[in-house]
Amino acid sequence: MVKLKDTILEADTLVTCDPSNRVIKDAAIFISNGIIQGVGTKKEINQDYSASKIIEGSNKILLPGLVNTHSHSIQTFLRGKADDYALLDWLKKVVLPGEARFTSEEVYNSSLLGFAEMIRTGTTTTNDMLTTHDSIKGIKAAKEIGIRARIGKMLMDYNNDFAEIVREDAETVIESTRKQIDEYHQTQNGRIKYTLNARFLLSCSPKLMKMIVETRDEYDDLMIHSHASESQAECDAVVKMYGESYFRSLKKLNALGPETILAHGIWLDDEEYEIVKQTETRITHNPSSNCKLASGICDVLRYQDMGVIVGIGTDGPPCNNNFDMFHDMRLATFLQKVKHLDELALPAEKVLKMATIEGAQAINWENEIGSVEVGKKADLILVDTNEVNSYPFYNPISHLIYSASGKDVTMTMIDGKIVYQDGNYLTIDIEKVKRAAVKYQKKWNE
Ligand SMILES: [Zn+2]
CATH class of the missing domain: 2.30.40.10 (Urease, subunit C, domain 1)
Structure with missing residues (x-):
């Protein structure tokens, strides 16, 4: 040789x-x-x-x-500011106002701190949601630190309690998104891929969802990343807004498929599980977040028995409160053991694969990452x-x-x-990032 x-x-x-x-x-x-x-x-x-x-x-x-299939690096500066809430109050009272008030510099430093914690704790790839404004600063942070990511701005237009303070109109959302796709998708030696982060149905109008689906279908290797069926109160609100259950609504919008990954997927009826299977939609399980927000326990075993690909995500620091995938791997297996009262549920070998090669499959990147094999990155x-x-x-x-x-x-x-x-x-000045976090903390306390 x-x-x-x-x-x-x-x-x-x-x-x-x-x-x-x-x-x-x-x-x-x-x-x-x-x-x-x-x-x-x-x-x-x-x-x-x-x-x-x-x-x-x-x-x-x-x-x-490790492959983190659902994160919000942008929320890192909100770590410790949103404890002990359920999902909808957590969003309305802390997370959405917090994201809206971030300056451009804070978007950059908050994301950079999140990515630093990821690389410190063994995550090399993340599927990341930024916020509506200054998302290019978050992408800049990912580029600089060297993490591999599907990443993009947060897409939301619907004028209700959940979106009012950070919303844009649908045309503006799609116009700025397309500009960012053209500039960042499949750049940095293929390390950065853009993703269409539709926050959740309660903050996206049917019109915006249609435009997001059209955009996904137009570009190569572009995924939709969203939240779905996380809490019962959220599911009830979706029925009120869309007239149908969460996954039926998503199916009608043509938003499902192998190029869609959905966070949580907890409250589904039998027919909705079938919809996930038939459409080959990917699921990301986020055990810490589901516990902390008291949302429920995702039935990972049911998905896997049906052949659905499930990755593991940390979600964001206001609902975890860290990006340590080792913690979420352990919690993922513990929760399935308790849910099914089965000590053999999700054994260590399986949960490690979910955080590596199956996580890579969940974000359609398994040809290049997720295992140690000749020819892979x-x-x-x-x-x-x-x-x-x-x-x-x-x-x-x-x-x-x-x-x-x-x-x-x-x-x-x-x-x-x-x-x-x-x-x-080796790629950033971590002390500078910590100083930026302290500065933000002081501002919040003023
Ligand atoms: Zn999330």
């Missing part, structure tokens, strides 16, 4: 999340031009390749970067196994799901570039 010069990444254990779920001991991978070129044991990789750089990985698990993380919570260490996947936390991540690589390592954020 030709000896190429680039990076060799080593680890005591490699968890690939590939189709045969390979776990390799004393493993190494060879990366060149941001692409995984070789996967095997240290011995095999060192025989086949030489590298200008070797990243050593004793007492480490190497695995694909080098989106990788190292997890420390030398902390007190790692002893004894019998099974790496059990450790990742039931014991580890995002703070055990020691290195995050995206597109072959290290963006976080051993406490250092």
Whole structure:
């Protein structure tokens, strides 16, 4: 084999999340031009390749970067300001006014802080909703820090309690969205893809929804990302506004399909589950958010038994209150065990796949990310196994799901570039971002 010069990444254990779920001991991978070129044991990789750089990985698990299928980086500055509310009050009293009042600089710094927390805790890809104004500042933050993202402005036009303060008219929404698609979709070596973030039916008129669907159908690889059937009160309000249940309304609007991902999906009747299955719509389960807002428990097992693809999302800091996917992986399996009174529900292997390759499938990115395989993008993380919570260490996947936390991540690589390592954020000035958060906090307290 030709000896190429680039990076060799080593680890005591490699968890690939590939189709045969390979776990390799004393493993190494060879990366060149941001692409995984070789996967095997240290011995095999060192025989086949030489590298200008070797990243050593004793007492480490190497695995694909985590895929967060539903986030609101923009809401990071509202962390801790919206505790103990149910969904509709949470939106009306804190989240929507908070988003509306953000200055352009605050949009940038709030999003950047959110992305920093993601890369710190092992997330390499996120499916992110910004707000209605200054969304290009949020996209700028994603570009600068180096995270992989489907990202876009928040689309909302409907003049009611939920949208009044941040609403735009439908034509303005679509005009600015199209401009942003042309400028940002599939840029940064394909790392940034635009997404059509229709907030939820209560803030989108039928007219806007129709325009969003037309836009999705017009562009290649563009998805609709929205919330649906999160709380019972929300579902009742949708019936009042649209005359039909949530998923029937979405179906009538032609808004479902494999290029649509919906957050939550908790309160569905039998026919609505069938609609999700038939349309191949993707679901993102957000366990912390569902618990904190007392929304309900998503029936993940039912979706999976029907063949529906389900990813895991953190949602935003006002309803979580962090972006640590390790926390949400653990909660996802615990909630299914309790809901079904079945200790075998969503075992560790399955929930890890939901946060990696199946999360990538949920956002139609599985050909490039979500597993450690030759030809895929080098989106990788190292997890420390030398902390007190790692002893004894019998099974790496059990450790990742039931014991580890995002703070055990020691290195995050995206597109072959290290963006976080051993406490250092390599693409941004984290102290400057923290100062911006403190400034915002003082403003709120004035
Ligand atoms: Zn959300």
